[in-house]
Each structure stands twice: as structure tokens, then as C-alpha cells.
Amino acid sequence: MAIRVNLDLVLVKxxxxxxxxxxxxxxxxxxxxxxxxxxxxxxxxTTLEAICRELECQPGDLxxxxxxxxxxx
Amino acid sequence: xxxxxxxxxxxxxAKVLVDVAWWLGVGVAVAGAALILFWPLTTSEGLxxxxxxxxxxxxxxxxxLLPENIEGSGTVEVIDLEDLEGSLEIxxxxxxxxxxxxxxxxxxxxxxxxGLHLLRSFLRDVQVARVFTAKNAQRLSWIGWLLVLGGVxxxxxxxxxxxxxxxxxxxxxxxxxxxIDGFTAVxxxxxxxxxxxxxxxxxxxxxxHDLTV
Numbered sequence: 001m002a003i004r005v006n007l008d009l010v011l012v013k014x015x016x017x018x019x020x021x022x023x024x025x026x027x028x029x030x031x032x033x034x035x036x037x038x039x040x041x042x043x044x045x046t047t048l049e050a051i052c053r054e055l056e057c058q059p060g061d062l063x064x065x066x067x068x069x070x071x072x073x
Numbered sequence: 074x075x076x077x078x079x080x081x082x083x084x085x086x087a088k089v090l091v092d093v094a095w096w097l098g099v100g101v102a103v104a105g106a107a108l109i110l111f112w113p114l115t116t117s118e119g120l121x122x123x124x125x126x127x128x129x130x131x132x133x134x135x136x137x138l139l140p141e142n143i144e145g146s147g148t149v150e151v152i153d154l155e156d157l158e159g160s161l162e163i164x165x166x167x168x169x170x171x172x173x174x175x176x177x178x179x180x181x182x183x184x185x186x187x188g189l190h191l192l193r194s195f196l197r198d199v200q201v202a203r204v205f206t207a208k209n210a211q212r213l214s215w216i217g218w219l220l221v222l223g224g225v226x227x228x229x230x231x232x233x234x235x236x237x238x239x240x241x242x243x244x245x246x247x248x249x250x251x252x253i254d255g256f257t258a259v260x261x262x263x264x265x266x267x268x269x270x271x272x273x274x275x276x277x278x279x280x281x282h283d284l285t286v
Binding site: 047 | 284285
């Protein structure tokens with residue numbers, strides 16, 4: 001998929017684990033794992049809002065458009 | 074009761090009915106096979122037992138039938154018939170013909186049991202809320218193709234065996250038309266294939282839903 005999710009990078013910057021984030025935003029660990037590993041097909045705005053609130057970041061920090069040949073947009 | 078609750082109850086009832094049909098089918102198939110294989114041992118007529126078999130025939134053109142050389146009968150009877158329609162009772166049928174009949178019925182029995190097995194698996198998944206899965210879509214496809222292909226092939230096999238049966242009985246004279254059972258399973262089979270196609274779309278929607286965070 002051309003949209004890459006950089007959740008793992010933001011978690012490292014904030015010094016938070018996926019489990020902690022899961023407990024804070026009320027989303028299951030498996031769903032966050034689907035998001036983190038770029039397997040998700042869609043993200044709800046409510047989910048994006050909750051993650052950005054806890055990680056104190058912008059949606060653009062989490063989501064990145066990548067060209068098919070691998071260059072970032 | 075909610076729509077979901079009613080649907081769950083209907084699924085449960087359907088599963089029970091299909092389970093009963095499955096076990097009945099297995100029992101009848103096993104009993105039928107045993108009966109055919111061990112038929113000579115169950116009669117007092119030794120290795121060449123006789124049996125009565127009815128074959129439905131319809132011949133609007135019949136001018137007459139002359140049954141001759143019916144094995145073991147020792148009699149010849151001339152029958153002059155017009156617009157013959159009904160059942161021809163064949164007597165003194167060799168056990169080998171009964172065995173052949175069993176073999177002719179085998180594909181239909183196997184297909185029927187396989188179809189019931191697919192339906193059982195399908196309903197079991199639906200009962201535990203695994204509805205729109207790729208496996209269920211495939212099961213529906215197989216059931217549809219079984220109905221379509223079986224609806225064409227099995228009546229032809231039955232027809233061929235019925236013709237053989239009538240000839241073996243030594244019925245001579247004008248040709249006796251043997252009716253072919255209607256290809257009644259084809260249309261339901263096509264409908265099931267349409268449902269299978271819609272189910273595959275449902276699988277896509279389910280996957281989208283499951284992978285939405």
C-alpha cells in the first residue's frame with residue numbers, strides 16, 4: 001500500500017511501548033499491531049484522534065505517502 | 074427478538090436438519106451398499122436371486138410389447154397396448170443388474186453426501202459468527218457446481234441404467250421410451266452460484282471491516 005504508518009518511529013520518540021499506547025487509547029493491541037505493521041486497510045478518524053492525542057503528534061507524523069518505487073512523497 | 078437473534082435461531086434449526094439429513098444419508102448409503110453386496114446371501118434363490126424392480130416408462134407410440142425369455146418365468150405373454158404409460162415391473166432380475174444399479178447410483182450418493190458435508194461446515198461457521206469467510210464462499214461455489222453438474226449427469230446415468238434394465242428384462246417389440254427425470258437441480262444450482270458470487274463480495278467487505286482500525 002502507498003500509505004506507510006510510522007507509528008513505531010513516533011512510539012520510540014515518545015518512549016512509549018505499543019502496550020502502553022493500547023491501554024491509553026482503548027484500542028486492542030492486535031488492532032494497533034495491524035496498524036503498526038501496515039496491514040490496516042482503513043483508519044477511523046476517532047482512532048487517529050486518540051493516537052495523536054496520546055502521542056502528542058500530528059496525523060502527518062504518523063502517516064506518510066510513499067511512491068510505488070519506494071521514494072517518499 | 075432481534076433480527077440477529079431470529080437469524081441465529083434459523084441457523085440452529087437448519088444445522089440440526091442438515092445434520093439429521095447427513096447421518097440419515099450415511100446410514101442409507103451404508104445399508105444400501107450392504108444390502109446390494111450381500112443380497113444373494115439373504116435369499117433362498119442362491120447366487121442368482123430375483124428381485125422386482127419398477128421402471129417408469131412412457132411411450133405414446135407403443136403398438137405392442139412382447140415380453141419373452143424373461144429368465145425363470147417359463148411363460149410368454151403377448152400384450153397389445155396403446156398409449157402405454159406407467160410402470161413396468163421387471164421380474165427375475167439378475168443380482169448383477171442390482172449391483173450395476175448400485176454402482177450407477179454411487180456418484181449421486183457420493184455427491185449428495187459431499188454436498189451435505191459442505192452445508193454442515195458452512196452452517197457450523199455461520200453459527201459461530203464466522204459468516205463471510207473465503208472458505209464459506211468456496212463451499213457455496215462447490216455446492217452450486219454439484220447441483221448444476223449433478224443435475225445434468227445423474228439423470229443421464231439413471232436413464233442409461235433404466236434402458237439397460239428394460240433390455241435385460243428381455244422386453245422386445247416396439248421401442249419402449251424410458252423417461253428421463255427432469256434436470257430439476259440445475260436451476261437451484263445456478264441460484265446458489267449467484268449467491269456464492271455475492272458471498273465473495275461479502276468476504277471483501279468483511280476483510281475491509283476486520284482491517285479497519
